Structure formats: structure tokens, C-alpha cells
Amino acid sequence: MPAMKYVSFAFFILVVSCKIQQPQSTPKPDPEVHEQTIQFDITSPDIPVVEIADSVEIRIHRLLPDYVRIMGVGDLMIGTNFPNPKYLPPDSGNSILSFVADSLKLADVTFGNLEGVILNEGGTPKNCKNPEKCYVFRMPEYMVQNFKNAGFNLLSVANNHSGDFGEEGRVSTSNLLTQAEIHFAGFDTKPYTIFKKGHLRYGFAAFAPNKGTASINDIETARNIVAHLDSLVDIIIISFHGGAEGKSFEHVTRETEFFYGENRGNVYEFSHALVDAGADIIFGHGPHVVRAIEIYKNRFIAYSLGNFSTYARFNLRGPNAFAPIIDLQVSSSGEFLSGKIISAIQTGLGIPKIDSQNRAALRIKELSEIDFPEAEIIVESSGVISYIQQ
Numbered sequence: 431m432p433a434m435k436y437v438s439f440a441f442f443i444l445v446v447s448c449k450i451q452q453p454q455s456t457p458k459p460d461p462e463v464h465e466q467t468i469q470f471d472i473t474s475p476d477i478p479v480v481e482i483a484d485s486v487e488i489r490i491h492r493l494l495p496d497y498v499r500i501m502g503v504g505d506l507m508i509g510t511n512f513p514n515p516k517y518l519p520p521d522s523g524n525s526i527l528s529f530v531a532d533s534l535k536l537a538d539v540t541f542g543n544l545e546g547v548i549l550n551e552g553g554t555p556k557n558c559k560n561p562e563k564c565y566v567f568r569m570p571e572y573m574v575q576n577f578k579n580a581g582f583n584l585l586s587v588a589n590n591h592s593g594d595f596g597e598e599g600r601v602s603t604s605n606l607l608t609q610a611e612i613h614f615a616g617f618d619t620k621p622y623t624i625f626k627k628g629h630l631r632y633g634f635a636a637f638a639p640n641k642g643t644a645s646i647n648d649i650e651t652a653r654n655i656v657a658h659l660d661s662l663v664d665i666i667i668i669s670f671h672g673g674a675e676g677k678s679f680e681h682v683t684r685e686t687e688f689f690y691g692e693n694r695g696n697v698y699e700f701s702h703a704l705v706d707a708g709a710d711i712i713f714g715h716g717p718h719v720v721r722a723i724e725i726y727k728n729r730f731i732a733y734s735l736g737n738f739s740t741y742a743r744f745n746l747r748g749p750n751a752f753a754p755i756i757d758l759q760v761s762s763s764g765e766f767l768s769g770k771i772i773s774a775i776q777t778g779l780g781i782p783k784i785d786s787q788n789r790a791a792l793r794i795k796e797l798s799e800i801d802f803p804e805a806e807i808i809v810e811s812s813g814v815i816s817y818i819q820q
């Protein structure tokens with residue numbers, strides 16, 4: 431038998447990907463195209479020999495999805511063992527986030543504001559004359575798993591409670607979140623973090639007016655952080671804990687707000703300055719009630735997400751119980767594509783459940799129409815956010 435003759439075809443297929451979104455001002459490597467080389471045999475005894483070889487190389491450029499889904503909620507304090515374990519939920523908190531977990535888990539990135547410390551015991555509690563009236567929050571360590579199980583993979587620690595138990599509280603919280611692979615930032619020692627999820631790189635920074643946190647009032651430093659992140663990542667998410675508190679302060683004033691004698695920032699100026707510097711999504715919280723949303727330069731801003739799951743120690747009357755989940759689809763460079771406000775509402779002592787009356791979305795719709803009448807944004811009663819791109 432003559433030797434089998436093998437034919438080789440050298441294929442080199444170059445697929446040029448079509449990038450739909452405009453690149454950001456800073457040039458970055460294209461994150462959407464991943465290259466893969468596959469080797470396989472092609473044999474044919476009937477074709478004259480061209481060259482002896484036994485493999486064909488094909489390069490395939492795989493187009494990855496050009497959008498990601500990012501969700502954000504407001505304050506999370508799912509039970510405290512200080513001053514008394516009676517402020518802890520039953521069954522180790524396993525069910526406290528379970529009614530909303532199916533929604534939260536659908537996102538690539540799910541954000542919330544961690545309004546307290548994760549620490550089993552000890553630490554140096556903030557000075558309180560009467561511990562029963564002292565609102566300092568120490569969530570036991572097992573609660574990290576409750577956040578994880580509910581889909582949270584990004585938390586802010588820039589708020590007025592992350593220093594409730596001094597340095598021990600900060601160290602414990604940082605270690606436990608790191609072990610659980612939940613990304614976080616907002617301490618003055620760690621104002622931002624960078625992480626990769628899927629094929630994209632994210633930058634996250636968090637700000638507040640409180641000691642030990644990255645300052646919402648130092649806009650120049652905040653801008654520099656965002657500009658630095660913009661040179662390194664695809665999507666920048668910003669958290670702020672700012673503005674006055676309560677249902678008398680639902681509006682975005684576009685001015686500096688003071689509360690309890692503290693400068694709580696000018697959340698409008700802060701948000702716009704950071705979008706100008708390259709931020710893509712801004713999740714605000716702090717007032718314990720919801721505020722307007724806005725889209726500025728194709729970037730999404732929520733001025734307050736209110737409370738989300740704030741157990742036993744919080745006023746949950748009226749609008750304080752509204753617990754929106756902001757559900758966004760953004761491009762791989764962070765531009766707003768579509769969004770929805772999923773309305774949840776806190777029940778009992780602070781258990782969020784999906785709200786068939788859609789109250790969070792309806793209130794955000796009203797506030798957005800009043801505070802940003804000029805905006806090309808429509809919040810439908812269903813919570814769907816429509817935007818006519820400028």
C-alpha cells in the first residue's frame with residue numbers, strides 16, 4: 431500500500447470584531463475580543479499533495495456580550511448583637527434576604543451599602559450614654575454568608591457606621607469580606623478597589639462625610655481617584671453616603687446639605703464632577719429614603735437608594751420602608767443602555783420582599799420628574815427606565 435497522502439490546508443481566518451460602543455477618552459486594550467486557537471486534523475486521500483502536515487490552525491475571535499447587568503441597593507444592616515442579641519434575626523439570618531435573592535443573583539455585579547461592622551464580639555463601641563439608645567451596629571461574622579448567599583459581591587464601607595467599633599471593627603470587616611471574595615472600599619485607607627468579573631475590569635470607590643472614610647467633601651481627591659481608575663478599568667462604580675436624612679429630605683437640592691451639624695456634601699455637584707472625571711454608575715444612599723434618579727452624559731446616577739434591609743433598629747415607617755433594587759444594563763464601557771427599578775419593601779423588622787404595589791419605583795418616578803424636569807428620562811409606573819440618548 432502506498433503511504434496515505436495527507437493534505438494540509440493552512441487556514442488563517444481573521445475575524446475583525448465590530449466594536450459598537452465608542453471608546454472612552456483614555457485608550458484601553460479592547461476587552462471584548464478573546465482569542466482562541468484550535469488545532470484539528472483534515473485528511474483527504476484524493477487531493478494531490480501540496481505539503482506534508484497534519485494540522486490546520488484556525489483562529490477564532492469570539493465576540494463577548496457587549497453589556498453587563500449591574501444592580502444596586504441601599505443600606506444593609508441585617509441584625510446587630512450589640513447592645514443586645516435580641517436585635518438579631520431568627521435562624522442566623524438565613525431568611526432575611528431570601529425573598530429578594532433570586533432577583534439580586536441575576537446581576538454580574540450586585541452592590542449594597544454595608545451600614546455597620548462585621549465582628550462577633552469586642553471592639554471599641556462609639557461612646558454612648560445609654561446603650562439602648564445607642565445606634566452602633568455589630569453584625570456577627572456568620573452574616574457574611576447571608577450577603578454572599580443573596581448575591582452581593584460589592585459593598586461600600588464608606589458610611590457613618592463602618593467605624594462603630596473602632597479599628598477592630600474595620601479590620602474584622604475587611605478580613606471577612608476579603609475571605610468571602612466580596613469586593614469593598616470606602617475606608618480612608620482603602621478608598622477604591624479594582625476587580626475583574628467576566629471579561630471586564632471594574633473600579634469601585636466609595637465616599638462619605640464621616641471620619642475614617644474617603645471624603646465626599648474632598649471632590650478634588652475623589653476626581654483624581656476616578657481619573658486613576660479610568661486609566662485602568664472598563665467600568666467605574668461609585669458609592670456615596672450623603673445628604674440629609676428622613677422624609678423631609680427626599681429632594682436633591684443641588685446645594686450642600688447639613689444635618690446634625692455635619693456637612694453631608696453636595697451630592698449633585700459630587701456626582702456630576704465624578705461622571706465628568708470618568709465615573710459610569712453612581713449609587714447614592716444615606717438619607718434612609720429614596721431620591722431621584724438621573725442620567726447625565728449617558729451615565730446613571732441614583733441620588734438615594736434608601737434603606738434595603740435594616741433590621742430591628744431602624745424607623746421603617748412610610749417611605750423609610752421603600753427598598754428599591756436598581757437593575758441596570760450598561761455597555762462594556764459603562765454607558766447606560768436600559769434599566770428597571772424593582773420595587774421591594776421592608777416587612778416586619780426589616781425583611782425586604784418584592785412589592786406588588788411598586789411603591790419604591792413610583793416614588794422615585796415622582797421625585798425624578800420634580801427634581802430633574804429637564805432630563806430626557808422616563809420612569810414608567812412599572813419601574814422601567816427609558817432614556818433618549820442625546
Ligand SMILES: [Zn+2]
Binds near residue numbers: 589590591671716
Ligand atoms: Zn448611614
